[in-house]
Amino acid sequence: MRITVGNFLFRTRNALFPLLYLTLFLGGQHVSENAVAMLVAGAAIALLGQAIRILTVGLDYIVRGGRQRKVYADSLVQTGLFAHCRNPLYLGNLLMIIGFGVAANNPWYLGIAMPLFFLGYACIITAEEHYLLGRFGDSYRHYCAQTPRLLPRVAGLCQTLDTFAFNWRRVIVKEYTTLCMTLLVLVLLSSRALNVDARGWQVSGGLIALILLACFAVRLLKKSGRLHAGPLR
Template sequence: MTDLFIQWGNFLFHTRNVLFPAFVAVLLFIAPPVAINNVPGIYFMIIGIVMILLGQGLRILTIGLVYIVRGGQKRRIYADQLVTEGIFSHSRNPLYVGNILITMGFMFISGNLTGILAGSIGFMAIYRLIILSEEHFLRQKFADAYVAFCARVPRWIPRFKGLLATIRHYKFDWSTVAVKEYGTIMTSFMVPLGLIAWKLNLAHKLGDYQPLLIGLALLVMTAYAVVRYLKKTERLRSMR
């Protein structure tokens, strides 16, 4: 059974760039956002925004301190070295924890309980299978070093002890964050803006906030286009 789970994890890793957007789209189709018309709905939206900020913040902090090559090799799980520094000394999977917070934040902003529950179960199951496959690969390649890493660092929730000392120890690399993370940052802003516009439209309040939402969307897209241009012209490069 474990071998089957590992195979599924490899498949999910290989297809994740298509799978996750498709999964979010299906969830929003089956359990569409609800109108912003009551206090609980507003609380759900605030919780979702906080989750997205925490998730994106964790990803930015992780990449800015010690960058790890993502995407494997030819979209297959691969690592040429065991990264145990930076935020990886506090959580073995900080980027995945950030992803879960961001995607679950989308579901909380939508405010549909069915979507929140289905998303929670679905995203956790998918990432658990991917991590199972990665752990199998890393245990085979790095043997005792990886076993020792697992023994001292939690798989999911970051260990906060010594976190400030870790942050002070490294020079934060904003250029690497900009080059490597600008697409995810854009998504983390644009999806919530779209969901909020959807919810306001359902509540017949979109007209009151439409100029603000359009302005924020244009600002995000302009920033995305500028960073992409600087990256493509090699005027902005990762230092790692």
């Protein structure tokens, strides 16, 4: 059952998951009266998740999104952050989901949307593990025995960071949409939590415009071929 649900969510997550983010802005209730503290704590957690994603993509990369909206892998990547955690990209996503919820200080998101996110990712991970086990067999069993599913193994992390050349170009090309989304959500949540006036919303609007402009510029450079990540695994 979880495998079937996971495959469905893998195909539809780009359409369904953004709908859950809308609950960040529902209602006027708050979990804590200290909105600023919640905002700072949540932003720190979300940015940590984004940093993990950036490290993952910059050190060693797997092709995301599968093939024809189905789980797929050409090879079993076990280096970079994948040597310390089997799902570092999903770990980053989950931290961002938690961070957004804390920053929003919104009981609707924390009580309904966030558990649905966790359940959804649990099903997706199960579906991916089922596929990888069938494709790579004993190699994947050995990898699972040596590497945690989500909570990363810290031992040897410094050596990994020293060993791999960090590919900033690949980060920009492959991660720009997620990074723009993270910054946009944090700007909107900050404006809401700080209860800014009309001038504050002008500043927020300017930041949003700059983020969207940067995203659009990267997309144009990528489509034109002037900006590319280089060979992938």
